[in-house]
Amino acid sequence: MANPIGIVLYRGPSRLDGSPIVAIATLESSNRKTGDMVQTWILRDDMLPLEAVREGADDAVCGDCPHRRSTGGACYVNVGQAPQSVYRTYARGRYVDMSRDLQGAALVVRGRMVRLGAYGDPLAVPAEVWRALTAHAKGHTGYTHQWRREGADEYRTLVMASCDSPSEHASASLRGWRTFVVLGPDDAPPERTFECLSDAKGTSCEDCGACDGAKAGRVLQAASVWIRVHGALASRFDSAAIASRARRVDLLRVI
Numbered sequence: 001m002a003n004p005i006g007i008v009l010y011r012g013p014s015r016l017d018g019s020p021i022v023a024i025a026t027l028e029s030s031n032r033k034t035g036d037m038v039q040t041w042i043l044r045d046d047m048l049p050l051e052a053v054r055e056g057a058d059d060a061v062c063g064d065c066p067h068r069r070s071t072g073g074a075c076y077v078n079v080g081q082a083p084q085s086v087y088r089t090y091a092r093g094r095y096v097d098m099s100r101d102l103q104g105a106a107l108v109v110r111g112r113m114v115r116l117g118a119y120g121d122p123l124a125v126p127a128e129v130w131r132a133l134t135a136h137a138k139g140h141t142g143y144t145h146q147w148r149r150e151g152a153d154e155y156r157t158l159v160m161a162s163c164d165s166p167s168e169h170a171s172a173s174l175r176g177w178r179t180f181v182v183l184g185p186d187d188a189p190p191e192r193t194f195e196c197l198s199d200a201k202g203t204s205c206e207d208c209g210a211c212d213g214a215k216a217g218r219v220l221q222a223a224s225v226w227i228r229v230h231g232a233l234a235s236r237f238d239s240a241a242i243a244s245r246a247r248r249v250d251l252l253r254v255i
C-alpha cells in the first residue's frame, strides 16, 4: 500500500447513543502541543461535524461533555477547521478503509505516538479498536469526559478521566481512573498530581506521553495530571458551575 494520508478505523454505531459514526486516523500533524502524533477523529458518519454541532447531534461523538459548544461550553476544538476538513476528505474517499484490518492499521502506526480522540470522545468507539490500533505504537494519549458511564471501566487503561474540578478528580480517582484535571485560578493542585509538561516545560505530548490511562493490575498508579485554565476561553470556564452540572448529570448516570 502506498503511504496513506489517513485510515478509517471504525464505522458503526456510537457506543454513546447508537448513531452512525466513523473513526479516522490521520498520519501527519502540525499540532504544536501534541507534536507529530497520529491523530484520531471521531465523527458522525452521516453529516458534517458542524452540522452535527448545529443540530445538537454531536452527542453521538461527544456524549454530554459539558464543554460542547452546542450546549454553551468552551471546547477547545474548532469544529469548523480540522474535523470538518477530515470529514470532507473522508467523504471524497481519500482514506483507506482498514476497519476490517485493524492489525494492518496497527502496523501503519507502528512506533508512532497516537492521540485517541483529537476530536470526539474515545468511548464512542469500541475499546478493542483502540487496543488493536495501539498494539505496536510507541505510546498513546487520550481523555474522556464519559468516565461515569456504565461500561466505561474497560477504557481506564487507555485514557485519562477528564475532570473539571478537584472534587471530580477525587471522584474519578476513587473509581480507579488516572485523571487530567483542569483547575480554576484558585484551585490547589490535588495530591499525587503534576502539572502538564506542555504547560510547565513546553514539552510536546509526543515526547511526554504521560496521559495514557491507568495501568492494568497496578495498585499504585502513576500520578495524575493537572492544567490551569487559560487562553481565550478561560473566561467561559467556570469549574464550580461545570462541577455542579456534572454532579447533577451524575445522578442520571450519564456523562
Ligand code: SF4
Residues within 6 Å of the ligand: 141, 195, 196, 197, 198, 199, 203, 204, 205, 206, 208, 209, 210, 211, 225
Ligand atoms: S502531561 Fe504530557 S501527555 Fe499529558 S497533556 Fe501534558 S504534555 Fe501531553
